Amino acid sequence: MMKDIAEIFGVIMPFLFAAVVVLGVLYFRYLRRLETEKTIRLAIEQGHQLDAQLIEKLMEPQQKSQQGPEKMRAGGTIVLFVGLGLAALGVIKHGFNDIDHNVLGAGALVALIGAGIVTASYIAKKPNT
16 A cells, blocks of 8 residues: 555656746746836836836846856856766765666766766857857
């Protein structure tokens, strides 16, 4: 009975987690928009002149900044060291005589992804703005 519940939970939990993350993002976007509307309403009530361009700029979704090579290098370095940490865990988990090859392989995969991101950051050219 408990094994069945654990198996059902194992299948449902990733979907439930994804749904919670998506709903959380949508909720906080809604709160941010509500706060912007409140600020605009307060400015109008206080008699400030707001032109249409300013209101449009305030109401449009925030643009994400371009991810430059520096941010790619930082993210890639973090991913690289997470992979190295996983690989180290695979080596020292059961002692050096009994290496966990699954964890070691996962760590190597993550580390190589990080190395690829760092390499791509050096190849990528920063856009001229």
